[in-house]
Amino acid sequence: MQDSRLYFPATERNSEPIASTLDAWLPAEGAVLELASGSGEHAVCFQTRFPGLRWQASDPDPLHLESIRAWRAHADLQASMPEPLRLDVRQWPWPLPADVALDLQAVVVINLLHIAPWDCAMALLAGASRLLPVGGSLIVYGPFRRHGAHTSDSNAAFDRSLRERNPLWGVRDLEAVEHLAGDSGFALEEVRSLPANNLCLLLRL
Numbered sequence: 001m002q003d004s005r006l007y008f009p010a011t012e013r014n015s016e017p018i019a020s021t022l023d024a025w026l027p028a029e030g031a032v033l034e035l036a037s038g039s040g041e042h043a044v045c046f047q048t049r050f051p052g053l054r055w056q057a058s059d060p061d062p063l064h065l066e067s068i069r070a071w072r073a074h075a076d077l078q079a080s081m082p083e084p085l086r087l088d089v090r091q092w093p094w095p096l097p098a099d100v101a102l103d104l105q106a107v108v109v110i111n112l113l114h115i116a117p118w119d120c121a122m123a124l125l126a127g128a129s130r131l132l133p134v135g136g137s138l139i140v141y142g143p144f145r146r147h148g149a150h151t152s153d154s155n156a157a158f159d160r161s162l163r164e165r166n167p168l169w170g171v172r173d174l175e176a177v178e179h180l181a182g183d184s185g186f187a188l189e190e191v192r193s194l195p196a197n198n199l200c201l202l203l204r205l
Contacts, residue, residue: 005070
């Protein structure tokens with residue numbers, strides 16, 4: 001039987017630093033929506049680490065959804081982890097199950113903003129603000145520019161490679177994301193530096 005699980009090396013490297021940050025920021029109970037879940041490795045790792053939460057993975061790519069399902073089955077999480085959703089942040093309304101929408105406490109986004117057009121960031125923030133309760137959190141991980149400059153030479157090279165692949169992609173300015181978030185009712189509560197010149201942002205509604 002074919003194994004549909006995808007393996008992303010960066011996911012394995014950054015899972016523990018991200019999980020440690022989530023441990024400080026997520027509530028003990030409720031539902032979490034992860035957007036652009038990719039292979040599903042993060043989703044399964046976090047559902048296992050935070051058993052009191054329901055981790056709702058999602059992605060617009062059918063191959064990624066198959067991988068998420070395969071990782072979920074491999075970890076024997078079918079009873080506790082919801083079926084992944086096919087979800088594109090730019091297509092509203094987002095198809096959340098009623099029980100997930102009712103208990104939603106946080107939205108988590110890992111490595112999306114720089115590998116997507118800016119209108120995805122706009123749709124992400126608008127959608128999250130509609131679904132989260134007051135006090136809910138939007139947690140965003142990835143590389144960012146700060147004060148108009150890259151934080152490392154490697155991030156600058158990464159940004160150039162992204163823009164060569166697609167002119168609409170690129171490492172985003174933290175201040176631009178904060179401003180856009182403010183327009184949707186979010187306040188930037190905390191910024192944490194993580195390995196490999198990445199940041200984790202805690203935005204609170």
